[in-house]
Amino acid sequence: MLADAIRSEAYRLTRNRTVLSWSLIFVPVIVLAAAIGGAFFDAKVERMADQLPPQMTDVNNVLDIGTTLISSAGQLANPALLAFLLIGAATVFAGDYRWETWRLITARNSRANLIMGKAGAVKLMTLTGLLLFVLAALIGAVAKGLILDRNLIFDFGGQEARDFALLFLLGYMRVIQFLLLSLLAATLTRSQLAALFVPLVVGVAQGLLVTATPILGWSPVDWQTLLLFPGAAYETLKAVILGGIPAAVLQEGVVWRAVTSLALWSFIPFGLSLWWFSRQDLSKE
Known part of the structure; x- marks a missing residue:
């Protein structure tokens, strides 16, 4: 039954080409265009630099695609991807409220399966979007190497490979955690606009408030900081993967604090959404 719900939501989403274009295609296309445009600009700068003495120029003739792959995995939770994937998530989570179709489908499956089906479809959409982002970064790096005549x-x-896998998994978890706020907003307000804008407002507010934590005497790895700000937990785990946190700090359990923060910010919105939806009156929806 759950598989049926996921297939149903995924099928409905694939038929909405406008939403998929904005959620999945727009950001990778921009990334690819920026990489190619930047490469042509760099090529023009290098042609101008050819007129300078060799000792005044320092050009690296090698471009490592592996480094680009790891770098792109570390950027999966960037604001642009979060915002545009949120368009698809809000459409899935609040679409039945907007079109008043809940009463037509609640008789076909349990309410728990319907909510989990929507979450499953969004997870598949998110995975596709992140893979397209990495692919765009990879193609952009190859194009840059060809345009600048670099040795690839x-x-x-x-x-x-370990760093890439961990960074990709971490970015995926962070994006899903953010999108689950849209699910909670959709079930509480029955509004697609709320499902779209509430996570954005929460994300911006958390980004601004986390900069004020030193005033309170909180360090970036304290329980208070990590539990209140999942974005800080994500950045902490990313620094751990890339070796940017001293071993002495790691021994204090900072990894478990950050993982706990992301888990709570994922399971609590999902659990509240499931509980509220199970007791919601959908006779008019």
Whole structure:
């Protein structure tokens, strides 16, 4: 039954080409266009630099695609991706409220399965969007290498594969955590606009408030900071993966604090949405 709900929501989403274009295609296309445009600009700058003495120029003739792959995985939770994936998530989570179709489908499956089906469809959409983003960054790096006449290499051993996998998983978790706020807003307000704008407002507010934590005497790895600000937990875990946090700090359990923060900010909105939806009157929806 749950599989039926996921397939149904995924099918409905795939038929909405406008939403998919904005949620999945727009950001990767911009990333690719920016990479190619930047490469042509760099090529023009290098042509001008050719007129300078060799000792005054420092051009790296090697471009590592493996580094680009890891870098793109570390940027999966960027604001642009979060905002545009939110368009698709809000459409899935609040679409039946907007079109008043809940009463037509609640008889076909349990309410728990219907909510989990929507969440499952959004997770599949998110995975697709993140993969397209990485692919766009990869194609952009190759295009840059060709335009600038660089030697392309792919230095990607076991450590690099581990870092990429962990960064991709972490970015995926952060994006899903953010999008689940849209689910909670949709079930509480029955409004697609609220499902779209509430997570944005919460995200911006948290981004501004986290800069004030030093005034309160909180460090970036304190329980208070990590539990109140999932974005800080994400950045902490990313720094751990990339080796940017001293071993002494890691021994204080900062990883578990950050993981707990992301887990709570994911499961609590989802649990509240499930509980509220199970007792909601949908006779007019």
